[in-house]
Amino acid sequence: MNHKPLLLEIGVEELPAREVVPAVKQLGEKVRAWLDDKGLSYEKVETYATPRRLAVIVEALAVKQPDVTAEVRGPAKRIAMDASGEWTKAALGFARGQGVEAQALQVKHVGDVEYIFANTFTAGKETISLLPELKDIVTSLNFSKNMRWHTYDLRYARPIQWLVALYGEDVVPFSITAVSTNRHTKGHRFLGEEVTLHSPDEYVEKLEAQYVMVDVEKRKSRICMQLEQLMTKNGWHIPIDKALLEEVTNLVEYPTALAGQFDEAFLSLPKEVLVTTMREHQRYFPVTDANGQLLPYFVTIRNGNDASIAQVVKGNEKVLRARLADAKFFYEEDGNRSIEESIAKLDHIVFHESIGTIGQKVARTTAIATWLATQSGLSEAEQETVRRAAAMSKFDLVTNMVGEFPELQGRMGQVYALKAGEAEAVATAIYEQYLPRFAKDVTPTSAAGTMLALADRLDTLVSCFGIGLIPTGSQDPYALRRQASGVVYLLLAYKSRLHLDTLLDYALEVASKEGFMTTSVEETKEALLTFFETRLKYAFTEAGNRYDVVDAVLQAPQTDVETMLAKSQLLTEKVDDATFKKSVEAFRRVTNLATKATHDEEVSNDLFENESESMLCQATLKVEKEMGQALAARDVKAAFASLTACEPAIAAFFADTMVMCDDARIRHNRLALLRRLAQSIEAFADFQQLVLPT
Secondary structure, three states: OOOOEEEEEEEEEOOOOHHHHHHHHHHHHHHHHHHHHHHHOOEEEEEEEEEEEEEEEEEEEEOOOOEEEEEEEEEEEHHOOOOOOOOHHHHHHHHHOOOHHHHHHHEEEEOEEEEEEEEEOOOOOOOOHHHHHHHHHHHHHOOOOEOOOOOOOEOOOOEEEEEEEEEEEEEOOOHHHHHHHHEEEOOOOOOOOEOOOOOOHHHHHHHHHHOOOOHHHHHHHHHHHHHHHHHHHHEEEEEOHHHHHHHHHHOOEEEEEEEEOOHHHHHHHHHHHHHHHHHHHOOEEEEEEEOOOOEEEEEEEEEOOOOHHHHHHHHHHHHHHHHHHHHHHHHHHHOOOOOHHHHHHHHHHHEEOOOOEHHHHHHHHHHHHHHHHHHHHOOOOHHHHHHHHHHOOOHHHHHHHHHHHHHHHHHHHHHHHHEEEEOHHHHEEEEEEEEOOOOOOOOOOOOHHHEEEEEHHHHHHHHHHOOOOOOOHHHHHHOOHHHHHHHHHHHHHHOOEEEEEHHHHHHHHHOOOOOOOOOOOOHHHHHHHHHHHHHHHHHHHHHOOHHHHHHHHOOOOOOEEHHHHHHEEEEEEEEOOOOHHHHHHHHHHHHHHHHOOOOOOOOOOHHHHOHHHHHHHHHHHHHHHHHHHHOOOOOOOHHHHHHOOHHHHHHHHHHHHHOOOOOOOOOOOHHHHHHHHHHHHHHOOHHOOOOOOO
């Protein structure tokens, strides 16, 4: 047989659910890369994972590497052979390096030059002799958090408990910490027994017989099927949150869905409280009717079979009842304190010891949000909504409910604001200040919510950068990268005409008045603009634009974010077009020569010597006017069209005119004309950054 299956399984203590899929994906990728590097042929690589194991099976893995013959070129004959026809030290060294005898070297022509060549043969190694290197793959896996155990140096997500490495029927020998590879794996922790494997082909079936479903997608499908059965049986609707489904799939090895219920009296609590308690704290799926109204039931996934299921249901009901009782108590206690009392407490809670209290942050946020509302052209009524929402924005942070369930910040502010009689628009803005919470999350639906969300993030960024709290590497304790990305997505969603430069100027002005900044306003702004450039690059490339196009657009003077994105999209669409390449080459010629101009010289028509100079001057004046108007209207296509309209005048100018002529006055005048046109070109993008097709 010229091929066999390979199994590698890493048995560990229970992994956090979030680590399972990334880790096994990484394992599969590393194994594929290793096999390809070794030149070992195989049919396919399948990965399997549960909280207690990461595994990979390679089907039809070749039993040895292929033999390799190659012709290797060495030094030129004139260097390799002396006048008497003997091999020189250079030739002998080359022969030794290739593992051949000197007399086996050959001389061949390559073009007009003779070189020496060696024919080499490398016998392929047996696969079983290479497989112990899998140890390095196992130890090289990366996790978001690592731990050490006993006295071992290895850092891993969880301690390794067993290792299975089988190639066909043979154990691949290696050890990690005190664990050596063998053919014995573990069944379900409580329901299964140890499994002895004679071949990798037995892996999936034998483990399933011991209540372990190693196929992640199969486990997920089983959960979904059971949820569907419960819905059909009871006439329920079970909203399936994808993140929760992913999490419970990777919390269990043998999933069994079960339904429980809770006292209907708890339905008097806000829906968000009930859902958060079930979903975030207990990993339960809430149940609704066809209209989306919560029902007093829940569904959870047991790690095991349906034995004694009634007792398991009772246990889960008891735990949830205690959780909901706590939530009800907190909710009622919060009702005994007014919003104004909660706002006053913010003056005694520190946001950051070098920046001040949350109350002070709220005051800055209110100033920025109010200014934003004015600059964005909101009506007086909308501006008042923004002011009130900003003043109340953080009051729910001191409530019992948010103290117990931090995930409900903003949402409880909305609930309590409505309960206190605040306008719905104010309550909505209080909730929407936290949107978007992550990449591809929804953005605020209201203008007031957008103003507040922008103001809160801008203040956090400016305040932290102002005291030198700038993210480095993976360290970002105040989530400033996410805050900056949020600003970008908010500006795009709202189609704001405000420039980042302008936003930062005002936020810095507000922060600088409080005297806590340890870096200058200028230094802080420069650092923030650099920081935002990275976020803009990510957002624009994520939208499907080429990296070189994005770089070209961001090197131009910054405009509003939507216009910069529109420029990126337009240039990405055109970059492979032959006529676009011709335009870019013309623009580049202008901007290259323009760098030689002295910037204090004006263009004089009296120094023009030919018609093409006059034509280029007229085209320059025209593009300045038309492109300026188009960009002001955020009509990117019209702006670019005005640029390309200059192309005939540019071509005629260079065909008829010697720019770097001997007459200094005429030379400087021509360069000044090119510099003026270059300003318009570079206002759109830095076309030097583009990678054009050859």
